[in-house]
Amino acid sequence: MRSLWEYANPRLFMGWTGTALPWLWALGLGLTALGLIWGFFFTGDDFRMGSTVKIIYIHVPSALMAINGYFLMFVAALIWLIRRQPVSALVGRAAAPVGLVMTLIGLVTGAIWGQPMWGTWWAWDPRLTSFLILALFYLGYIALWEAISDPELAADLTAMLAIVGSVFAVLSRYAARFWNQGLHQGTSVPVATGGRTIDDVFFWPLACAMVGFFFLFVALTLVRARTEVRARRLSVLTAREAG
Amino acid sequence: MIALLRRDLTLALRSSGGFGLGLAFFVIVLVLTPFAVGPDPAGLAAIAPGMPWLAALLAVLLTLDRLFAIDAEDGTLEQLALALPLEAAFVAKALAHWLTTGAMIALIAPALGLLLYLPQSAYAPLFLGLLIGTPSLSFIGAFGAALTVAVKRGGLLLSLLVLPLYVPTLILGAEAARRGAAGLSYETPLLLLGALSLVSLAAMPFAGAAALRASLR
Numbered sequence: 001m002r003s004l005w006e007y008a009n010p011r012l013f014m015g016w017t018g019t020a021l022p023w024l025w026a027l028g029l030g031l032t033a034l035g036l037i038w039g040f041f042f043t044g045d046d047f048r049m050g051s052t053v054k055i056i057y058i059h060v061p062s063a064l065m066a067i068n069g070y071f072l073m074f075v076a077a078l079i080w081l082i083r084r085q086p087v088s089a090l091v092g093r094a095a096a097p098v099g100l101v102m103t104l105i106g107l108v109t110g111a112i113w114g115q116p117m118w119g120t121w122w123a124w125d126p127r128l129t130s131f132l133i134l135a136l137f138y139l140g141y142i143a144l145w146e147a148i149s150d151p152e153l154a155a156d157l158t159a160m161l162a163i164v165g166s167v168f169a170v171l172s173r174y175a176a177r178f179w180n181q182g183l184h185q186g187t188s189v190p191v192a193t194g195g196r197t198i199d200d201v202f203f204w205p206l207a208c209a210m211v212g213f214f215f216l217f218v219a220l221t222l223v224r225a226r227t228e229v230r231a232r233r234l235s236v237l238t239a240r241e242a243g
Numbered sequence: 244m245i246a247l248l249r250r251d252l253t254l255a256l257r258s259s260g261g262f263g264l265g266l267a268f269f270v271i272v273l274v275l276t277p278f279a280v281g282p283d284p285a286g287l288a289a290i291a292p293g294m295p296w297l298a299a300l301l302a303v304l305l306t307l308d309r310l311f312a313i314d315a316e317d318g319t320l321e322q323l324a325l326a327l328p329l330e331a332a333f334v335a336k337a338l339a340h341w342l343t344t345g346a347m348i349a350l351i352a353p354a355l356g357l358l359l360y361l362p363q364s365a366y367a368p369l370f371l372g373l374l375i376g377t378p379s380l381s382f383i384g385a386f387g388a389a390l391t392v393a394v395k396r397g398g399l400l401l402s403l404l405v406l407p408l409y410v411p412t413l414i415l416g417a418e419a420a421r422r423g424a425a426g427l428s429y430e431t432p433l434l435l436l437g438a439l440s441l442v443s444l445a446a447m448p449f450a451g452a453a454a455l456r457a458s459l460r
Binding site for chain 1: 383408
């Protein structure tokens, strides 16, 4: 029986991700397409929100992955600092741009929905505000990776930034709630209580899209991490060639 | 550690442009504000509780990028690492930074409140808030400076890293001043602000020293 950590060995990592990726792509694209098509064409309009309700199938999954993406970076940073697994640093680096795009999708779809429903593109609501700040955190993390050429040092420093940033992202969330009361509705699928304020008709396609977005996120991150591993190998080879 | 603190304070006082620069920047931003938003007293009074905080954030940021960079360039930082724990060096430097910028800003801010027609009841929470809150700005900022020691000309990057971390401080600090201006009780935001400063004081030295150590390696 192999220890779990061995799968993070770069060579083994390239092996199993290579096998898993086609499946992840199929699951991600398939479920996302299923959720979106089901949601867009085979569910009725909401009686109050009309057809604008359909944006939920993009908005909620992307927002979910935006937050989980940052959490993934936090965990990857911890693993890198504690166990010095090079792949985990690269996964953190790979996840950041994907998470940033998810954050932006969440913000843009929210604005498109908010214009007809709230009568405004933007409100300084705690949820919206903390998402904007989350996007800034992603930007800072990416910028720090790009700014430092020594890969080991860059991995160290970005990991520290990710950890401190996670703490402050949570603090900002609560500070923002303290600062302004919300306009954004509460969650429709509270995981903690198990209850739902959304009808099954809308819930199942939404769940499909959420799972689909999850696998899409994983697939995109793994593709980027594999690229990073290859780039790292290439730079080692060129360094050897030159030396 | 005390020696390092005194050295940094002396350097800030005697060299041109360390000590005065951040403070002058703070003053100028607030003096220019009425030109941007118009001289109407009501309009100025509305933004008066928040503007000093925004200006303080920028002024603190301005003096951060040389906090470790100069010492790292000429090797002083390595000598410091040999002489005392980097955590202690971090505390001394962040403290010196706060004494020369944050504390001074807190002292001068009420005077500038006059220019912005700050409501009478907001002077106390603005002053107290800046006094309590700016240590967190210095300590968080020093962590950012430690992260960017290895980056040549890291000033812009530093602002991108540090400003999002300033969000809770800014929200709570400005909230205290705004509640004061509205005649409400401002105790809660001040207490939370104090908590934030204490957390930064306790946690940032370790994070910052780890970043410095990685950069020195």
